[in-house]
Amino acid sequence: MAAKRKHPKVIWNSAINQWFCTKCGQVSDRVSEQDGHLELDQYECQIPYVETSAIASDEETVQS
Numbered sequence: 001m002a003a004k005r006k007h008p009k010v011i012w013n014s015a016i017n018q019w020f021c022t023k024c025g026q027v028s029d030r031v032s033e034q035d036g037h038l039e040l041d042q043y044e045c046q047i048p049y050v051e052t053s054a055i056a057s058d059e060e061t062v063q064s
């Protein structure tokens with residue numbers, strides 16, 4: 001119970017038979033909830049679109 005989970009809200013999506021994080025949208029096809037959480041926890045809970053725009057704006061401000 002002490003382990004921190006990176007993905008605060010992971011639900012079972014019965015339409016695709018995968019565990020699904022409602023925050024970042026990443027999925028795991030593991031059957032058990034515990035395995036699904038373990039797989040998702042290998043990745044940071046972040047939204048891909050936000051990450052992409054952050055990288056783009058970083059490159060604009062790089063000074064050489």
Ligand SMILES: [Zn+2]
Pocket residue numbers: 006007008021022023024025026044045046
């Ligand atoms: Zn997540």
